[in-house]
Amino acid sequence: MSMPLPHFKKTRKNQLAFHLCSFLGLLTLWILLPLSSHAKTYVVGSKTFTEGFILSEVVAQHLEDNGYNVDRKFGLQDRLAFASLENGSIDFYIEYSGTLAKVELKAQKNMSFEEVASAMAEKDILLFAPLGFSNTYALAVRREFAEENNLKTIEDLREKKIRISFSNGFSRRDDAYPAIRKTYGLNLEFETIEHGLTYKALTAKATDMTDVYSTDAKIKKYDLVLLEDTKGVFPSYEAAILAPLDLDPKVKTLLEELSGKIDDELMTEINGWVEFEGLSFCGAAKRFLTQNGMGDPDRRCGSKFDLVMIGKQTAETLYLTGVALIAAILLSIPLGILLYRLKIPSLTQPIIFTSGILQTIPSLALLFFMVPIFQQTGPLPAIVGLFLYSILPILRNTLTALENVDRRLIEVGEGLGLKSSEVLKLIELPLAAPVILAGVRTAAVISVGTATFAAFIGAGGLGESIVQGLSLNDNTLMLQGVIPASLLAISIEVLFELSERFWFAGRQAKQA
C-alpha cells in the first residue's frame, strides 16, 4: 500500500519497458541456444535399470575419452529406448538380444544372436558383438523362505500360496511371466510394482517372490535364491551395443573394443560397485575402463551427491517448464481474450472442453504420446506435452476472470466514453489480472511437477535423478531429484505470491 511515490509511475513504466525488452531478448536466446547446438555430438541413451545406466556410461566415456562429444539421455522407459534409436533421437544404447527378438521383432521362438543381428540390420540398426555377459530373468525368493516352503524350482510354485510382486515389464512381456504361465501351466496371482522397488519389497518381507535380473549384485547381497527354470523358459539374453547401421566406421571400431570385455561375474561385480560401494555410474564406468587399460584416469566423477548435476537438472527442468509455460501463456491468454470478446458459446465450449480433455490425460501418458507424434525423444515432445498441460488452467482462468468482471464497471466505462478496446485494456484486463495470474501460477506449479516425468522420455531434468534413484533403489539419489523439484514448486508459488502482492497492492479485488 505504501508502494507509490510521487513520480514513481513514469520511471517505473520506462523501466518496465526496458526490462521487458531485455527479458524477451534473453528469452529468445534461451529458447534457441539449446536447439542450435546440434554440432557433431553422439547421443547415448539408456534404459532405466542399473546395468543399463552403467553400460551406457561406459560407452559414453569411451567415446568422450577418444575425443567425441557426447550427450546423455539416460533413463528411457522400456521400449522408448529402442524407439528413440529407430527415430534417430539417440545413437547408442545397450540392449539384450532376447529382448530385441521377443519385444521388437516379436519372434515366436528363440533366435540366435546372429539371427537377431541380421534382423536388426534389416531395420538399419547395427547390433555390436556381445559385450560378453548374458543376463536373464529369474524368480527370486529369500533363502529362509525358500527353505521353509521347500522352493527349488519354478515347478515348486504349483499349489503354493505365496505373495508375488512382478515388475510391470515382466508381467506383460511375452518372454517373461506369460511364457511361464504357458509352459509351466501356472496361474499365479501377483501384484505389479515398479522394478526398482522389487528388492525393497522382498527384503522388507512385503512380498515373497519377485522377478530379478540374473546379473544383479543384489541377489548375492541379500542372500536370495533363484528358482531353477527347469523348462528353460527364460532365454539367455546377451547384452550388446545398438547403433545406427551407418555408424562412422571409426566409431564402430572404437566401440568394438568393448566387445567381450565383461563376463557374467564382472557384470555382477560392477553392478555391486554402484549399488553397494556407492560409486556413481560415472565412477563405476571409469573404474571398469581404467582396469581394462582404457579410460581417462583423470576423469572427474562426482560423488552421487552432485551439486553440479542438481544444478544442471534444475536448469533443464526450468527450461522445459519455462518454454512450455511461456508458449502456453502466449497462446491461452490471447485466445481467452478472443473467445471472451467473440462471445460465441458454440466456439468457446468445444475449445474449453478439448483443453479439459487434455488435462484429464495422465501426465506421464501425455508425455509418452508425444514421442510417436514427434518421432523423437528429448526436450521437444516434453515441452509440447507440458505446454498442452498448461493451456487449460490459463485459458479457463482468463475466460472466467474476464466474464466475472463487474458488468456495471464495464458499462460505466463505456458510458463515460471509453472505446471497447480501452475498456479491455483499462478495466477488464487489469481487473481480471489476479485471476489470470492465478491460472498461470497453477499451470506453472503443475508443469514443474509434471516436468519430472519428462526424464522418462529423455528430456532430462530433475526427474533423471528420480528415475535413476528409483531403478537403483537409492533413496539419496531419488531425493536429489525430489527435494529440488519440491523446492522449485514452492519457490514458484512464493514468487507468484510476492508478485501478486506487489502488483495488486493497495487495491481490493472486487469493490463496486
Added chain:
Amino acid sequence: MHTDSIIELRSVTKEFSGLKAVDQVDLNISDGEIFVLVGGSGSGKTTTLKLLNGLLRPDSGEILYEGKALKDLDIVSHRRKMGYAIQGSGLFPHMRIVDNVGVIAKRIGWSRQEILSRATELLELVDLDPKDTLRKFPHQLSGGQQQRVGIIRALFLSPRVLLMDEAFGALDPITRKEIQKEFLRLHKKIGFTSVIVTHDLSEAFKLGSRICLMNKGRVEQVGSANSLLLKPKSQYVKDFVTSHSPGQMLEDIDLYSVINTDLIRVEKQGDRFRVYHIEEARVLKENSNYKEVIQLHNEYGQSLIYLCHQNGSLESVFQKEDFDGAQKALKLPRLASTQNFLEGLRVLMESPSAQIPVVNEEGVFKGVFSEHAITTL
C-alpha cells in the same frame, strides 16, 4: 412546447426478448433542468437512461441530441459529452482516484498536470481534501466520498448533460441527504442538464425540476412534484405517489420535520394582539391592533393570518384582507405534528388550500404543511 430541448425522444421502443422495456416513449428534456425518471423496478427507467448515451440502441423511434439523431453521431465522442454516474459510485477499484476521475481526460490527451488541477478543483467543490484523496484507491474512501468522486468523474469534462442511475442509491439516509444537497448546489453553480434515475420518490421530489413517472415501459406523467402529487393524471400515478409502492418512504417522514415555520402567528392579548415569529421564536410586536397585524403580515409576505389563543393554540385562520373583526374565518383542516408526510399529503390533496396548519399535542400552532414541503424533503 420545449423549444430549448437538449434531448428528445420520439416514440422510442426498446424490447428485450420480446418484452417491451420501453414502449413508445416521447420525452423532451430541457437544457439546464434536472429531469428525474422514477418508477418501480421494471418500469423502464434505467433502460431509458441507457438509451440516452447509446449503451442501448432503440428498436424503433428516434433519439435526438441537440436536434441531431443519436444514431448519426459518433457514439464515443457523444458519450464523452455526457457524464455518467451509477449506483455505488462505479469507481474502478484498481485505479487511484486521480486516475479514476481523469480516465477519459487522459484518453483525449490532457496532461498529467491538467488532470491533477481539474481533479483538485472538483474535489474541493465537493468538500473533499484533494491532497488526501487523489492518490487513494476507491476502497480507502467512505461510501459517501466514493459517491462524490463518482459524480465529479462524470462532471470532469464539463459535460452538458449528466446522467445518473441511482447514483445515491447505496448510501445511508444521512449521507444520502448530504450528497443530494451537494448535488443541487453543484447543479446551481455549474448549470448542467441532468437526467436522473431513481426508485425513490422523495429523492425525485427533492431533486427534480420535472419528474417522469414510468410504468411498464410507458410514461404515466411528466411534471413537477406538485403536479404529480396534487394533479395525478391516472390512478396509477395517484397510487404510486401516495401508496406503499416505492414512495413508501413518505410514511417514514415525520410531518414535524418538513413543516414551514418561517411564519408569524397572532396571539390574542385581550382585545389586542401579540405577533410572534415561530422560527425566530420572538415577539415581533405586543398590543397590536388589526391594522398593525396586517401591516406586519405584509412585511413578512404572509397572506394567511393564524389567530391563536393566548397560549398559542390555533383558533382560526383568515385571509389577510378579511382580518377585521368580522370573523370571516377560513374552513381549513388541521394536521397534528405527529402525523406523517403521507397523511399530510392526503389531507393537502383533498383541501382547496395550498397549505395546512399543523398543531402539536396541546393544539399549539407550529407551522404549515404545504406543497413546498415536498421539495424540502
